[in-house]
Amino acid sequence: MADISLMKLQARGKVRRFLQSQFRKEQVHALVVQRHGECNRCGECCRILFRCPFLRSDGNGGHLCSIYALRFEQCRHYPIQPCDLREVESCSYQFPTGATADVRARASA
Ligand code: SF4
Numbered sequence: 026m027a028d029i030s031l032m033k034l035q036a037r038g039k040v041r042r043f044l045q046s047q048f049r050k051e052q053v054h055a056l057v058v059q060r061h062g063e064c065n066r067c068g069e070c071c072r073i074l075f076r077c078p079f080l081r082s083d084g085n086g087g088h089l090c091s092i093y094a095l096r097f098e099q100c101r102h103y104p105i106q107p108c109d110l111r112e113v114e115s116c117s118y119q120f121p122t123g124a125t126a127d128v129r130a131r132a133s134a
Pocket residue numbers: 063064065066067068069070071103104113115116117118
């Protein structure tokens with residue numbers, strides 16, 4: 026059975042990331058430079074709410090984007106901020122505590 030709470034969280038996250046990537050590019054940059062780690066190609070972010078039609082298996086348990094060079098801005102930057110990690114079971118990126126608050130404080134200064 027579908028987890029309605031998770032689906033609502035994912036739907037809001039998808040819309041927010043799209044809007045941030047289109048209209049808050051400086052904020053997105055300030056947030057993503059704070060994250061640690063590297064993508065392990067698990068493909069979980071490409072299955073948020075629905076499976077992306079461009080998601081492909083790499084044949085070794087990992088995943089690839091079939092339009093990688095042309096991928097959407099919100100895909101390019103995932104995860105943008107700590108709360109994005111709540112939408113997937115696991116992601117190899119991490120954020121330091123207070124990452125979002127720091128950026129918002131600087132933006133309003
Ligand atoms: S969920 Fe995280 S680790 Fe997995 S593919 Fe997406 S960005 Fe990479």
